[in-house]
Amino acid sequence: xxxxAHPVAHHFDDAEQQHEAxxxxxxxxxxxxxxxxxxxxxxxxxxxxxxxxxxxxxSHHLDVRLGTINTVVLxxxxxxxxxxxxxAQTGSRRGTLxxxxxxxxxxxxFLGIKSYEYAHKFHEGLVPGPHFTYPGPxxxxxxxxxxxxxxxxxxxxxxxxxxxxxxxxxxxxxxxGRFGPAYHTPVELTGxxxxxxxxxWIFLFPFLYLIGRH
Amino acid sequence: MSEHVVPVRAYLTVFAVLLLLTAAxxxxxxxxxxxxxxxxxxxxxxxxxxxxxxxxxxxxxxxxLTWLVxxxxxxxxxxxxxxxxxxxxxxxxxxxxxxxxxxxxxxxxSIGALPSPGRPLAPPEH
Numbered sequence: 271x272x273x274x275a276h277p278v279a280h281h282f283d284d285a286e287q288q289h290e291a292x293x294x295x296x297x298x299x300x301x302x303x304x305x306x307x308x309x310x311x312x313x314x315x316x317x318x319x320x321x322x323x324x325x326x327x328x329s330h331h332l333d334v335r336l337g338t339i340n341t342v343v344l345x346x347x348x349x350x351x352x353x354x355x356x357x358a359q360t361g362s363r364r365g366t367l368x369x370x371x372x373x374x375x376x377x378x379x380f381l382g383i384k385s386y387e388y389a390h391k392f393h394e395g396l397v398p399g400p401h402f403t404y405p406g407p408x409x410x411x412x413x414x415x416x417x418x419x420x421x422x423x424x425x426x427x428x429x430x431x432x433x434x435x436x437x438x439x440x441x442x443x444x445x446x447g448r449f450g451p452a453y454h455t456p457v458e459l460t461g462x463x464x465x466x467x468x469x470x471w472i473f474l475f476p477f478l479y480l481i482g483r484h
Numbered sequence: 485m486s487e488h489v490v491p492v493r494a495y496l497t498v499f500a501v502l503l504l505l506t507a508a509x510x511x512x513x514x515x516x517x518x519x520x521x522x523x524x525x526x527x528x529x530x531x532x533x534x535x536x537x538x539x540x541x542x543x544x545x546x547x548x549l550t551w552l553v554x555x556x557x558x559x560x561x562x563x564x565x566x567x568x569x570x571x572x573x574x575x576x577x578x579x580x581x582x583x584x585x586x587x588x589x590x591x592x593x594s595i596g597a598l599p600s601p602g603r604p605l606a607p608p609e610h
Contacts, residue, residue, distance in 0.1 A: 290547060297550055301557030308561040312568055319572050334510065341506050349499045352490075352540045359489045458542075465540045469533045476525040480513035484521065 276453035289455055296459045300466050307470050310425070314418050314477060317411075324411035326482025328404075331396055332419070333387060337479040340383050341471065347376035348468040355461045358444075358454035366444045366457065373464065374437045377430055384427055391416070419478055426474060429467045436460050488545035498539045505532050 282288040318325045350372040357365030395403035398417040402409070440460055443449065449457055509528040512521055538544040543554055 290549075293546070294549060294553065297553045297557075301553060301560075304557045304561055305564070308564060312565055315565070316568065316572060319576060334513070338506065338510050342503065345499065345502045345506065348502075348536065348540055349495055352495045353492065356489065356492060356495070462541050465536050468540075469536050472532045472536070473529050476509055476513070476529050480509065480525055481522055483513040484516045 276448075285452065292455045292459060293462075296462050300462060303466060307422075307425075310418070310422050311473065311477065314422065317414055317418065318481075321408070321411040321414070322482070324408035325415050327406065327408060328412040328415035329478060329480075329482055331391075331394070332479050333390075334479050334483065336383055336387055337475055340380050341475050343376050343380045343383070344468050344471050347373050347380070348465050350376060351461050351464045355454070355457050358449045358457040359451060361451045363444060363447060363449070366449060366454075367441060370437055370441050370444060370457075374434055374441075377434050377437070377464075381427060381430055381434075384423065388420075391420075422474055422478070426467065426470050429470070433460070433464050433467055436463070488542065490539065490542060490545065494539055498535050501535060502532055 276285070278285050278288050282291065350369050354366050354369035354373060357363075357369055391397055395401055396416050397420065398413045402413050402416070404412045406412070437460065440457060443456065505528050509525050512524050512528070515521070517524065537554065543550060
């Protein structure tokens with residue numbers, strides 16, 4: 271076997287129990303993440319229900335085309351991540367590496383499009399703060415919208431950046447032949463994290479870009 | 485190891501459904517369905533998230549303990565949203581028609597330090 275043997279820590283009965291514990295620990299972390307993002311979504315829903323017209327008007331300043339493209343990019347990166355896990359499970363080192371690289375490329379594409387959108391907002395003066403310029407009487411509420419927009423997409427993008435760092439580490443470890451059918455927990459757990467970040471965007475997209483659009 | 489290897493075909497099927505639902509939600513956003521469109525878009529997002537959790541994140545094939553942790557997280561999120569939404573609804577929706585109870589003054593619709601709906605935010609005081 272090409273892969274290196276992975277030791278079972280002394281407090282586990284066997285490799286399977288160790289694997290289960292890793293999965294469970296990751297899910298507990300993801301539950302804290304659900305509630306972390308949930309808090310921001312709840313804040314958004316509260317302000318949106320207070321100022322529905324102002325928020326609908328402000329959301330027209332977002333580019334639905336770019337938002338849709340980014341949704342497709344991120345969903346695609348989720349599939350490539352799932353296929354990387356599959357390749358690790360079935361013992362294809364080359365497959366794992368290729369799918370991980372594709373996932374990182376799609377993740378970088380997402381961040382590239384996002385930064386283009388951010389730059390555009392900066393030029394338009396839609397960044398909350400002293401230089402916020404907004405046409406129309408509901409500028410204060412629109413500033414609230416863009417504050418939430420930047421906070422939510424910013425924290426989401428930060429998660430993506432962290433994910434890309436972990437992907438880079440996974441690529442190095444995959445090249446070293448550390449993962450195979452018997453041990454690939456880091457690939458799986460990174461997959462869980464990456465899919466979670468995808469789910470956050472699945473909600474961010476309609477909430478920020480689509481509601482009140484027609 | 486007894487873990488379940490999800491077939492590639494399942495991943496690709498879920499991927500296709502996710503893309504279709506993305507197209508559907510974008511389409512719904514541009515047609516006038518009134519308040520229904522929010523409900524449809526939210527429902528689509530929930531279906532998409534569920535598909536990702538069940539198949540990409542393997543929960544469909546996971547142990548009962550994982551199911552328990554995932555559903556507890558979702559239940560807590562639901563509690564937070566439902567109670568806060570309930571609070572918003574009783575504050576924001578005025579009762580119509582005559583009632584023995586006098587309708588609340590406009591200030592009742594403001595929440596703490598928040599301004600009343602429709603009124604601009606006051607500039608910060610320094």
